[in-house]
Amino acid sequence: MAPILQLRALKAFYGQSEVVHGLDVDVEEGGMTVLLGANGAGKTTTLRAICGTVRSEGEILFAGERLDRRTTEQIAALGVAHVPEGRGTFIGLTVEENLRLGAYTRAGRPDANMQRMYGYFPILAARHRQQAGSLSGGEQQMLAIARALMMAPRLLVLDEPSFGLAPRIVEDIFTIVERIRQEEHVSVLLVEQNASLALELADHAYLIETGYVVASGSAKALADDPQIRRSYLGY
Amino acid sequence: MHQFSQQIFSGLAAGAIYASLALALVMIYRATELVNFAQGEMAMFSTYIAWSLVNGGVPFWAAFVITLVVSFLGGMAIERVLVRPVENAPVLAAVVVTIGLALIFNSLAGWIYSYTVQDFQSPFPDRPVLGALITTRDLGVIGVTLVMLFLLFAFFRFTATGLAMRAAAQNPESARLCGIPVGRMLAIGWGLAATIGATAGIMVAPVLFLDPNMMGGVLVYAFAGALLGGITSPLGAVIGGLIVGVTENLVGTYLIASQLKLTVAFALIILVLVFKPNGLFGTAIVRRV
Numbered sequence: 001m002a003p004i005l006q007l008r009a010l011k012a013f014y015g016q017s018e019v020v021h022g023l024d025v026d027v028e029e030g031g032m033t034v035l036l037g038a039n040g041a042g043k044t045t046t047l048r049a050i051c052g053t054v055r056s057e058g059e060i061l062f063a064g065e066r067l068d069r070r071t072t073e074q075i076a077a078l079g080v081a082h083v084p085e086g087r088g089t090f091i092g093l094t095v096e097e098n099l100r101l102g103a104y105t106r107a108g109r110p111d112a113n114m115q116r117m118y119g120y121f122p123i124l125a126a127r128h129r130q131q132a133g134s135l136s137g138g139e140q141q142m143l144a145i146a147r148a149l150m151m152a153p154r155l156l157v158l159d160e161p162s163f164g165l166a167p168r169i170v171e172d173i174f175t176i177v178e179r180i181r182q183e184e185h186v187s188v189l190l191v192e193q194n195a196s197l198a199l200e201l202a203d204h205a206y207l208i209e210t211g212y213v214v215a216s217g218s219a220k221a222l223a224d225d226p227q228i229r230r231s232y233l234g235y
Numbered sequence: 236m237h238q239f240s241q242q243i244f245s246g247l248a249a250g251a252i253y254a255s256l257a258l259a260l261v262m263i264y265r266a267t268e269l270v271n272f273a274q275g276e277m278a279m280f281s282t283y284i285a286w287s288l289v290n291g292g293v294p295f296w297a298a299f300v301i302t303l304v305v306s307f308l309g310g311m312a313i314e315r316v317l318v319r320p321v322e323n324a325p326v327l328a329a330v331v332v333t334i335g336l337a338l339i340f341n342s343l344a345g346w347i348y349s350y351t352v353q354d355f356q357s358p359f360p361d362r363p364v365l366g367a368l369i370t371t372r373d374l375g376v377i378g379v380t381l382v383m384l385f386l387l388f389a390f391f392r393f394t395a396t397g398l399a400m401r402a403a404a405q406n407p408e409s410a411r412l413c414g415i416p417v418g419r420m421l422a423i424g425w426g427l428a429a430t431i432g433a434t435a436g437i438m439v440a441p442v443l444f445l446d447p448n449m450m451g452g453v454l455v456y457a458f459a460g461a462l463l464g465g466i467t468s469p470l471g472a473v474i475g476g477l478i479v480g481v482t483e484n485l486v487g488t489y490l491i492a493s494q495l496k497l498t499v500a501f502a503l504i505i506l507v508l509v510f511k512p513n514g515l516f517g518t519a520i521v522r523r524v
Contacts (some may be wrong), residue, residue, distance in 0.1 A: 072411035073411050073415060089409070090401075092405050093401065093402065097402075104415050105414035
């Protein structure tokens with residue numbers, strides 16, 4: 001299938017300093033692509049460049065449209081849903097209000113979509129009147145993903161959904177993400193520290209070090225690479 | 236006892252004005268962490284617009300509505316043209332912009348309308364009612380304020396735009412990721428704040444009389460109310476404003492000369508800042524890096 005997202009010679013900056021030095025990344029339509037790498041490799045910055053929250057150079061093509069030079073809100077309206085590092089839920093608003101905000105760019109009443117989200121994440125239905133800040137870390141991550149899906153996006157961008165969560169909850173979340181990818185026909189671009197779990201679920205993987213792609217290929221090929229196994233999988 | 240109750244009620248009428256202006260301050264503070272020192276002068280200028288319309292023969296309530304619309308658009312324009320450029324500047328720069336704005340409006344009003352004190356007719360007759368506890372004019376002021384507060388509450392609670400504005404104030408980056416145009420939300424916030432201020436100005440003008448400096452004292456009381464309630468809490472601003480109005484009236488009647496009433500507001504501001512910096516309902520703002 002054709003890639004839904006293409007990064008071409010992407011450079012990204014924090015203030016004046018260049019953090020990402022020219023990446024070429026393809027995200028296949030309907031698939032799950034993962035960016036792996038150590039802390040500070042430039043994974044989060046790459047995601048932020050896609051969504052226009054940091055300055056970038058190079059080309060970002062999404063379903064034939066240039067995303068670079070567009071504003072973050074325009075990019076969201078085109079169908080890119082970003083669940084940022086630290087989840088970015090509106091902690092002072094209720095669960096239901098958070099979900100409604102996810103549907104901001106969609107015309108019409110969001111109720112049917114909301115019910116579908118409650119189907120994926122029953123715990124959110126039980127807590128729909130609670131303030132998002134009162135949820136546990138795992139529940140907040142679920143809320144952040146559900147809110148992103150309320151946009152009915154074509155591309156779901158997840159930045160370390162496992163961060164700070166217990167292993168069992170991480171597995172729950174990834175199981176649901178995999179189900180959502182199939183049922184909602186959404187492509188997923190994932191940044192993840194938990195390399196073994198990510199390589200199990202993803203089709204394609206890119207290994208990033210200090211702002212460069214140092215290895216890429218099918219997730220299986222990367223998982224079998226002895227050097228990657230030693231450095232990132234620990235066996 | 237009767238006099239005491241009377242003072243409480245007329246304090247509530249004054250408090251309703253302070254509550255409105257305090258609410259306008261809090262709305263802008265929550266959205267941009269900026270204290271708008273021009274809020275009072277913007278309200279004064281709006282009041283002059285209403286006054287010229289009424290003098291030109293427009294019926295009062297029509298002039299009232301036209302003024303609110305003009306103020307809304309004016310508030311949005313101010314945000315776009317003057318506040319947006321200093322959005323990412325140090326907070327002092329933005330504060331200086333609002334102080335400059337206050338001076339501009341003050342001078343502009345003096346230039347256009349002169350500094351002569353004008354009479355502004357209240358739409359409500361000034362008759363004592365309820366066993367002379369309160370006048371119909373004060374009741375009218377409280378009523379108009381309550382209606383406005385209720386409409387605002389409904390707007391923020393039940394409309395998509397209101398929810399988006401709350402989200403944009405709370406977490407601008409996440410709001411953008413949801414596709415919410417945060418800049419437009421800020422402009423609407425300034426528009427609404429200007430509209431609330433205009434209502435307060437028009438309601439207070441019959442009592443204070445209209446002149447370019449009429450809102451100076453009111454703004455200080457509104458600050459006191461907003462700080463007392465907690466500068467981050469809209470409900471707190473309303474309650475704080477009412478408390479300030481009643482306190483000011485009682486203290487001015489029983490304890491000190493009424494010429495010294497404004498001191499009460501300053502004393503209150505200092506007490507709150509020293510002993511309860513987050514006010515009654517506010518939350519501490521934690522800066523995330």
